[in-house]
Amino acid sequence: MKNLCYQLVSLIPPHHFNPPKDFLSQQDQLEQAAYYIKKLRERIEELRRRKSENPNHHHHVLKLRDLGGSSLEVIFISGLIRKNIMLHQIIAILEQGGAEVVTVTISKIGDKIFHTLHAQAKVSRVGVDTTRICERFQELIYSS
Secondary structure, eight states, X not given: OHHHHHHHHHTSOGGGOSSOGGGSOHHHHHHHHHHHHHHHHHXXXXXXXXXXXXXXXXXXXXXXXXXXXXXXXXXXXXXXXXXXXXXXXXXXXXXHTTEEEEEEEEEEETTEXXXXXXXXXXXXXXXXXXXXXXXXXXXXXXXX
């Protein structure tokens, strides 16, 4: 049972734990994992609702992945039809969160444009505020 709990908690992104999971009891970790799952379900329902309201609407996908140390990867997928979110907005959010973009790769597959950004902390001992960056990304997606 302990191993299953560990596996569950390991699937939750670190920035969703407050305080960090190393400082939480196993019960608190499970409660935060349950809360995270609940939020994911709510988001899925919201996206399904939005999709059913407008089936031709192209949603943006924006993912942030902490690569450890002081490095981040951001993957942004957009449709060709809808270009409300600009690359400079994503870069600005990263910079405001303490990151510096190192590389950007852009490719087109079908009707989608894939942007992959690699960033690192401007000051490695300070790090990057991934929680705030994720919040700002969500605001950007839902406001566009």
